[in-house]
Amino acid sequence: MALIEVKNLTKIYSNEGVETPALRGVSFAIQQGEFVAVMGPSGSGKSTLLHILGFLDTHTGGEYRFDGKAMADYSGDEVARLRNKKMGFVFQAFNLLPKTSVLENVRLPLLYSDVPEREWEERARKAAESVGLSHRMHHESAQLSGGEKQRVAIARALVTDPQVIFADEPTGNLDSKSGQAVMEIIQRLSEEEGRTVILITHETYTADHAERIIMMHDGLIASDRQVDHRHKATDAFVK
Numbered sequence: 001m002a003l004i005e006v007k008n009l010t011k012i013y014s015n016e017g018v019e020t021p022a023l024r025g026v027s028f029a030i031q032q033g034e035f036v037a038v039m040g041p042s043g044s045g046k047s048t049l050l051h052i053l054g055f056l057d058t059h060t061g062g063e064y065r066f067d068g069k070a071m072a073d074y075s076g077d078e079v080a081r082l083r084n085k086k087m088g089f090v091f092q093a094f095n096l097l098p099k100t101s102v103l104e105n106v107r108l109p110l111l112y113s114d115v116p117e118r119e120w121e122e123r124a125r126k127a128a129e130s131v132g133l134s135h136r137m138h139h140e141s142a143q144l145s146g147g148e149k150q151r152v153a154i155a156r157a158l159v160t161d162p163q164v165i166f167a168d169e170p171t172g173n174l175d176s177k178s179g180q181a182v183m184e185i186i187q188r189l190s191e192e193e194g195r196t197v198i199l200i201t202h203e204t205y206t207a208d209h210a211e212r213i214i215m216m217h218d219g220l221i222a223s224d225r226q227v228d229h230r231h232k233a234t235d236a237f238v239k
Contacts, residue, residue, distance in 0.1 A: 002029035040216035088157030147178025
């Protein structure tokens with residue numbers, strides 16, 4: 001059974017009587033542990049798709065099933081638990097608290113989890129260490145470079161041990177060197193930890209870290225292919 005399955009998914013935005021279709025009938029499945037990049041130009045529907053897959057938005061038509069259960073069958077409480085426990089999110093804008101330490105930023109999702117409070121510090125520390133931030137634990141996020149901020153965001157996404165990482169243009173605000181380091185961390189989450197990764201990007205060099213690329217255009221899937229010459233991850237971290 002696929003972890004994620006969408007069939008003929010549609011999304012229409014309505015504003016003052018004007019309807020704008022964002023998704024026009026999208027179908028695919030993603031298995032547990034797959035690393036899939038969704039590419040396409042601005043307005044192609046890729047971010048709308050990610051928001052639906054992450055239960056941050058709802059679809060207009062078609063069907064979305066996560067872990068065998070239709071989106072419509074999840075209650076509000078179940079959705080909240082799902083997003084907190086099984087899903088981690090990494091966004092282009094980092095979304096960190098600027099006057100708060102790395103450790104405190106990473107720990108934030110645990111406040112809303114069922115993880116015992118006595119485990120929060122150790123979990124946050126291990127997540128920060130896993131992305132190479134041992135030396136920055138007590139620095140405020142405002143003191144960090146862009147690459148380091150995104151690594152904090154990844155650690156925060158990992159701290160609840162989610163099944164799926166949703167990454168929306170995670171290198172969009174980074175220089176190429178920092179972006180490369182961030183992508184190698186994300187790639188290792190798939191290769192070494194078996195996490196499912198769904199990456200939204202418009203950059204080919206970023207998508208080449210994935211094992212599969214879904215190309216979107218005008219709300220439709222233009223192509224769905226395996227990556228022939230996938231980037232090989234290293235263990236390098238940059239500041």
